[in-house]
Amino acid sequence: MKKSEMQESVIIFGACGRIGKVLVEAFSKKENTWVVAVDISHERLADIELVRGEKHVLDISSAESITQLFEYLMNEGRVPKYAVNTSYPIGRNYGRDFFEVEYDDFCDNISKHMGAYFVVMQQCARFATTHDVEFSLVNLSSVYGVIAPRLDVYNGTDMTMPIEYAAIKSGIQHMQQFVTSYTKGTQFRVNSISPGGIFDNQPSEFLQHYREYSRTKGMLDAEDLVGMVLCLLSPASRFICGQNIVIDDGFSIGGRHRKPT
Template sequence: MEKLLENKRLLIAGAGGLLGAHLVSKVIEQGGKVIAADINQKLMSERLESLGIDAQNEHLILESIDITDEKSVEELFIKYSDIDGAVNSTYPRNKTYGAHFFNVSLDSFNENISLHLGSAFIFTQQCAKYFKNKNTPFSLVNISSIYGVIAPKFEIYNETPMTMPVEYAAIKSAILHLNKYVVAYVNDSRFRINSVSPGGIFDHQPDAFLDAYKKNTHGAGMLDVKEVIGSILFLLSEQSKYVTGQNIIVDDGFSL
């Protein structure tokens, strides 16, 4: 039986992160060939190896990319002539990211918007240019969030030092409309952009937060990162051939 991504070459930016690394593994498992890219190639290689992915795998190429640097992104797309799709799972931010609302300075807010939304723009733009130049089908998946769709439930952060950063809400909601803008501009059914918006992904958050979060779901609580990946694979595959400009929410009912 043919695998979901048989012989597709897919670029995964942010492959050294929690979501990106697991995605590399699943794409290869589904018959795909991966260009895994991150700003720190050494740490990316270590993360992949910790998941049992051999850096010498014939279906894997490791690349360095600074998603916030226009030239770095352009050069990576120039280097390859057979990319069928891409996922941007990067999460660039500055050192003051995550401050509570009244403590966020304008300079810090603007810098985070530039780093994260700006890099999403340049990556999306280069995917569109790549499609125009190669004239072959291309599917891009950008990662948004439930907090790009609904207002934060601030009460779940009580009794923790955590908050839901205002920059994050602004960025993730903007990415959803950026997707629609670009696919409407390119106006070709062979070029698709969609998003997956995960609910909370477990990463050893405080117990008080985990308990409060779970009460807002249908029982699952925070998701294991692996539970988000199926939707991404679907959007990269031929199974979603005419799905474009859409957003799949994976959150066990948190946003209802």
């Protein structure tokens, strides 16, 4: 296929999650953009609506499956130039209290989640360098990959912050720094965003505790992340590489709401 006939595409890994769905909708509204919605769930993908795009059931821990997806898109004239990884693979007994986490379960969760992010980064970088094309990947990390958890916000609830989560999300940031160093001199770049908490009808007591550490809003909506993702994928950020951008309404900054004097 001639270069003039090629169409740029953006791949959303984890397209059926809260953040993935919002990104699919946002990119579907952009002209001249072909959206490739990827998830491991047949049933959940059936609910995704695309204006311009296609759906693929895929296990992101399989390097071969990702390679096949890239080859298919190239053959169809839809060259992948952008990708966002919002997937959230979990293993056995994820989310237990710290003292209840067993070694095998810890390793299983690290392997499934951080391992899958490694495979996506590796295969996106391999594709970009092999074909010598510009490619921008955005990973989903977390504010708890940047700071220690504020455990007091969970007081009075059954909620907790899994240690596996902190290890995984900080690991993603360090992996992308390695990949950025390894791929210098190529047109591939990778960055991440680290959101604060995303609203999902959590207990009101937790929401109040959380908001006291924030500037004005507290828990974010998935839509609050779209602008930065669009920026990191665009030419406007062409020299931002290997970086992590925190989006948390000031939650990670020290201090709580001051009482009126």
